[in-house]
Amino acid sequence: MHAFRTHTCAGLGASxxxxxxxxxxxxxxxxxxxxxxxxxxxxxYGMTQLLCDPDSPxxxxxxxxxxxxxxxxxxxxxxxxxxxxxxxxxxGEIEVxxxxxxxxxxxxxxxxxxxxxxxxxxxxxxxxxxxxxxxxSMQRNMVLRSNVxxxxxxxxxxxxxxxxxxxxxxxxxxxxxxxFVIPSRLHPGKLYALPQAPQQFKQLLMVSGFDKYFQIAxxxxxxxxxxxxxxxxxxxxxMEMSFVTQQDVFATIxxxxxxxxxxxxxxxxxxxEWPQISYADAALKYGTDKPDLxxxxxxxxxxxxxxxxxxxxxxxxxxxxxxEIRAIPAPTGGSRKFCxxxxxxxxxxGLPGMGxxxxxxxxxxxxxxxxxxxxxxxxxxxxxxxxxxLGVGDAAFFLGGKPAEFEPVAGRARTVIGSELGLTDExxxxxxxxxxxxxxxxxxxxxxxxxxxxxxMPQGGMEALEGDPLKVLGFQYDLACNxxxxxxxxxxxxxxxxxxxxxxxxxxxxxxxxxxxxxMVKAFQYGAPPHGGCAAGIDRIVMLLADEANIREVMLFPMxxxxxxxxxxxxxxxxxxxxxxxxxxxxxKD
Numbered sequence: 001m002h003a004f005r006t007h008t009c010a011g012l013g014a015s016x017x018x019x020x021x022x023x024x025x026x027x028x029x030x031x032x033x034x035x036x037x038x039x040x041x042x043x044x045y046g047m048t049q050l051l052c053d054p055d056s057p058x059x060x061x062x063x064x065x066x067x068x069x070x071x072x073x074x075x076x077x078x079x080x081x082x083x084x085x086x087x088x089x090x091x092g093e094i095e096v097x098x099x100x101x102x103x104x105x106x107x108x109x110x111x112x113x114x115x116x117x118x119x120x121x122x123x124x125x126x127x128x129x130x131x132x133x134x135x136x137s138m139q140r141n142m143v144l145r146s147n148v149x150x151x152x153x154x155x156x157x158x159x160x161x162x163x164x165x166x167x168x169x170x171x172x173x174x175x176x177x178x179x180f181v182i183p184s185r186l187h188p189g190k191l192y193a194l195p196q197a198p199q200q201f202k203q204l205l206m207v208s209g210f211d212k213y214f215q216i217a218x219x220x221x222x223x224x225x226x227x228x229x230x231x232x233x234x235x236x237x238x239m240e241m242s243f244v245t246q247q248d249v250f251a252t253i254x255x256x257x258x259x260x261x262x263x264x265x266x267x268x269x270x271x272x273e274w275p276q277i278s279y280a281d282a283a284l285k286y287g288t289d290k291p292d293l294x295x296x297x298x299x300x301x302x303x304x305x306x307x308x309x310x311x312x313x314x315x316x317x318x319x320x321x322x323x324e325i326r327a328i329p330a331p332t333g334g335s336r337k338f339c340x341x342x343x344x345x346x347x348x349x350g351l352p353g354m355g356x357x358x359x360x361x362x363x364x365x366x367x368x369x370x371x372x373x374x375x376x377x378x379x380x381x382x383x384x385x386x387x388x389x390l391g392v393g394d395a396a397f398f399l400g401g402k403p404a405e406f407e408p409v410a411g412r413a414r415t416v417i418g419s420e421l422g423l424t425d426e427x428x429x430x431x432x433x434x435x436x437x438x439x440x441x442x443x444x445x446x447x448x449x450x451x452x453x454x455x456x457m458p459q460g461g462m463e464a465l466e467g468d469p470l471k472v473l474g475f476q477y478d479l480a481c482n483x484x485x486x487x488x489x490x491x492x493x494x495x496x497x498x499x500x501x502x503x504x505x506x507x508x509x510x511x512x513x514x515x516x517x518x519x520m521v522k523a524f525q526y527g528a529p530p531h532g533g534c535a536a537g538i539d540r541i542v543m544l545l546a547d548e549a550n551i552r553e554v555m556l557f558p559m560x561x562x563x564x565x566x567x568x569x570x571x572x573x574x575x576x577x578x579x580x581x582x583x584x585x586x587x588x589k590d
Contacts, residue, residue, distance in 0.1 A: 004072055004104075010046025014093045016077045021096060023048060024072040024104065026134065027065055029115050037062055039098075041073070044139065049086075049095040050075065058101040068114055068131070070105035073098050122552075127566040129557055141554050145542045148264055149216055152237055152538075155256045161212040161239065166201035168218070169193075173200060173516070178222035180232070188583040194220035197535060199455060200520050202240040203492055206531040207523040214239040216538065222563075227550045228484055228540055231563040240533035246475050246491055249532050250274075250433060253487065257479070257536060261429050264545045269428040274479075278436040283403065284326075287411025289437075292483035293430035295418030299410060302327045302398070305384050311375040314355075317400050325400040326410060329388045330417050333395040334358035338420070339370065342397055345416060349409045351399070357381055358395035366392050415483065429481055429544070437476040440469040440505065449506050452476045455520075456490035457532075458502060465501045475532070486541060489534025496524045 004024040012021065025043035039050040039062070050073060052062040065071060075096040086092030111127075112120045114134045125132040132138055153163070172179045172193040179193040195201075197219050205213045217238040225231035237256075241249065254274060261270045271293075282289050285298040303325045306314040317323050333339070339356040346354035355372045368381035388396055397413060399406045418424040439458050441451035448469050456474040458464045464472050479487035493499045499521070503513045514521050542554040552558040559565055579585065 008045040009041055009043040009048040010090050012048060012077055012091050012094055012096070014079060017079045017094060019077045020074065021077055022072065022074050023096065025070070026114075027067055027069045027071060029067065030065065039065070041071070046091060047089055048091045050098050051078070051095045052098040056098050058098060061101050061103075062098060065101075065103070066107060068107040068110055068134070069103060070107075072102040072104055074100035122560060123566060126552075126558070126560050129567050133556065138553075141542070141546045141548070142556060144264060144546055145538070145554055148260060148542055148545065149538065151260055151263060152256065153216070155259060156214045156237075156239070159212070159252065159256070161214045162210060163215055164205065164210070164213055165215055166195070166198040166217065168195065170195050170201075171516070180220045180222050183582045183584055185582055196221050197236070198238050199453075200517065202238060202533060203455065203494075203520060203531065204523055206240055206242045207526070207528045211242050212239075217535070225559070225561050225563065228543065230539065230551060230555065230558060231561070232559050235538040237536040237538060238533075239535070240531060242529040242531045244491075244530070244532050246435070246477060246532065249489060249491075249534055250477075253534055253536070257431070257486070257541075260541065261545065265429060266545075266547075271428065271430045274431040274433055276433040276435050279434055279438065280436070282434050283407055287407045287409075287414055288483075289434050289478060290480040290483060290485045291432060292415065292418075292424065292480075293432050294426065294428060294482060295414065295424040297329055297414050297418050297423065299326050299328050299414065300388060301325070302384055302387065305380045305387075306376065306400075309376040309380060311355075311372060314398070314400050322402050323400065324403060325398055326403070326406070327384065327388060328397040328399070328410060328414055328417060329390055330395040330397060330421060331390065331423065332393055332421050333417060334360060334393045335395075336369070339395055339397075342413065342417065345413060346399075346409065349412065351406070351409055354413065355398040356395055357384065357398075359385060359390060359392050361392055372398065431479060431481050434478045434480055435476075436473045437478075438470065439472040439474040439476075439502070442470070447507065453488070453490045454503065454506070455492050455499075457493045458498070462498050462501060465498070465505060469505045477534070479534075479536070482544060484540050484544065485537075486544075487534050487536045489532065491530070491532035494524055494528040494530055496521055499524065
C-alpha cells in the first residue's frame with residue numbers, strides 16, 4: 001500500500017464498498033453524534049466522510065483531532081444508508097470506517113476558518129494566505145486560472161504562434177508607469193529595471209524574423225492599487241505579429257478571447273458582435289474608454305438647448321471656449337426621489353450637483369418637471385425629450401463644462417443609473433474595440449506627452465506629425481469588456497525617422513532616444529518589418545470569469561493595498577552587507 005493514499009478524497013464510490021483504502025488530507029469538519037464521530041476529510045480533489053466509533057482501535061486518537069489537522073487514515077469503505085446519501089458530492093454514497101490513523105501535521109489555533117463562508121479582514125487573509133487558499137472558493141478560482149492559461153496556450157499554438165520567454169532584468173523604459181529598479185553590483189551607480197511589459201523585446205523578435213510570438217508574461221509596475229489592478233506585478237498574454245494591419249490583430253486575438261469566455265464563462269452569453277468605437281465617441285457616449293455595453297445608456301450633447309436659455313448656469317458656461325452640456329438619459333428613472341438620489345451622488349463625486357428633468361403624466365398627457373424644466377421652458381424641454389427618445393416615466397441628467405473635467409463623473413453616473421434602474425444586463429459578456437486613440441496629451445503645465453503607447457505608429461505617418469500634435473491619432477486600440485480594459489495594443493512605429501519625430505514632439509531628443517532605446521533604434525535600421533500586437537490581462541480575464549470584484553481573489557499571493565506582502569514580510573529592510581556590496585546608502589524619509 002502507498003505510504004499516504006490509495007485514493008483521493010473524491011475517488012471513492014459505491015463500487016468500492018468493502019475495500020480497504022488509505023486516504024490523506026485535511027480535517028474539514030468534525031461532528032460528534034453521541035460518541036460517534038463523523039469527520040469530513042478534504043484534499044485538493046474533494047471530500048470523503050469518515051466514520052469513527054468506539055469500536056475503532058484509534059477512536060481515542062481521533063477524539064483529539066481538530067479542524068485543519070493533516071492526517072492519514074486506513075479504513076473500510078461502507079455504503080451509506082439510503083436516507084443519508086449526499087448527492088452533492090461524488091463520494092456521497094459511501095463513508096469510510098477508520099481503523100488506523102496517523103497525524104501528519106497538527107494545526108495550531110486557526111486565525112481563520114477554512115470551513116464555511118465567513119468574511120475575514122483582508123489583512124488576516126493575506127497574512128495567512130496559505131490557509132485562505134484552502135477555502136473552496138479560492139481553490140476553485142486558482143484552478144480556473146490554471147485552466148484558462150492552459151487553454152490560452154493551446155489556442156495560440158493552434159494559430160501558429162511560437163512561445164518565447166523574454167528577459168526579466170532589463171533597462172528602464174517609459175511605459176506609462178513607474179519602474180521597479182534593481183541596483184547593479186557589478187556596475188556601481190547603475191540600475192536595471194524589471195520590465196513593465198516585454199514591449200521592446202517582442203518588437204525585436206519581429207525584426208529578428210520570428211513571424212508570430214506570444215508568452216504568458218510577468219509584468220512589473222510600481223502603481224497605486226485598485227480593485228482591478230495589482231500594485232506590483234501581473235501576468236498578461238503578450239503577442240506580436242509581422243506584416244499585419246490593425247484588423248489582422250483583431251481577427252487573430254478575438255477568437256482566442258471569445259473562446260476563453262465561452263469555455264469558462266459558466267454558460268453566460270458572449271456577444272458575437274464586437275463593435276469598433278473611436279476613443280472620442282467612447283468618451284462622449286459613455287464617459288470612459290472602457291465602456292460597459294451591457295448598459296444601453298448613451299450620453300448625448302445637448303448644448304444647443306441650453307445656449308441662451310433661462311438656466312443661467314449652463315447658458316453662461318457655454319459662452320466659454322471648449323465647454324458643452326451633456327445629457328445622460330435615464331429610462332424609467334422619472335421620479336423625484338431617484339433624481340434627488342442621483343443629484344446627491346454627483347455631490348459625493350465632488351460636483352455641485354447634477355441637473356435633471358423628468359417627465360410625468362399630466363392633464364395634457366405629459367409634462368416636464370424639475371428645476372431645469374422650469375428654467376428653460378416647455379419648448380426646449382420637449383426638444384431635449386425628442387432628441388433623447390424619452391417619454392412618461394423617464395428622466396435625463398445633465399452635466400456641463402469642459403468634457404475632460406466632467407466625463408469621469410458622467411461615466412460613473414451612467415453606470416450607477418444603469419445598475420439602479422435595472423437597465424444593465426448583468427448576465428452576459430459584452431466586448432468593444434476602442435480605436436483611434438490620440439497619440440499625445442498635455443499635462444497640468446501644458447507640456448505635450450504620450451497619452452498611450454509611445455512605440456505606436458501615428459495614423460498618417462510623418463505627415464501627421466507635422467501638424468498639431470493633439471490632433472494626431474495612433475494605430476492604438478484597447479478591448480473593453482463589461483467596464484474593464486482587457487486588451488491593449490498597437491501597430492508599431494518601425495521607421496526610425498518617424499520614431500525620432502514622434503519622441504521629439506514629447507520632449508525626447510534624438511540623442512536621448514538613441515540612449516534609452518538604442519537596441520530598438522539600431523534594429524530598425526536593418527530592415528524592420530511592419531508589425532503589431534497586443535497584450536491581454538490574465539488576472540482581469542480570470543476575475544471576470546470567476547465573477548469576482550477584486551483582482552486579489554484570483555491571484556495566489558497578492559500584495560495588499562499598500563504594496564506589502566504580509567505573509568513574507570516584504571518589503572523588508574536590507575542587511576548592512578547588502579548595501580555595502582551594492583555601494584548604496586539609504587536616506588530615511590521624513
